[in-house]
Amino acid sequence: MFETAEINIPCPGCGEKNPKTIAWIKTNDHFDCVGCGKSVRVESKELLAGLKKVDDSVASLRKSMRKFGKRR
Numbered sequence: 808m809f810e811t812a813e814i815n816i817p818c819p820g821c822g823e824k825n826p827k828t829i830a831w832i833k834t835n836d837h838f839d840c841v842g843c844g845k846s847v848r849v850e851s852k853e854l855l856a857g858l859k860k861v862d863d864s865v866a867s868l869r870k871s872m873r874k875f876g877k878r879r
C-alpha cells in the first residue's frame with residue numbers, strides 16, 4: 808500500500824539523507840550514498856519495522872473500512 812512512500816535513509820558515514828521508496832527497500836539491500844558515494848547497507852528489516860506504526864494505523868483503518876464492504 809505504501810510501496811511508493813519515500814523515506815530518507817541517513818548515511819552512517821556522512822549523514823546525508825537518501826530518499827528511497829518502500830518498494831525499493833524491499834528489493835535492494837544497499838545503495839550508493841548521494842553525499843559521499845559510499846556503499847551503504849540497508850537494514851530493510853529495521854526500516855520496515857520502523858514503519859510498522861504506519862502499518863498499524865493502516866490496519867485499523869482497514870478494519871473500520873471493512874464495515875462498509877462485506878464483500879468477500
Ligand SMILES: [Zn+2]
Pocket residue numbers: 818819820821822823840841842843844845
Ligand atoms: Zn554518505
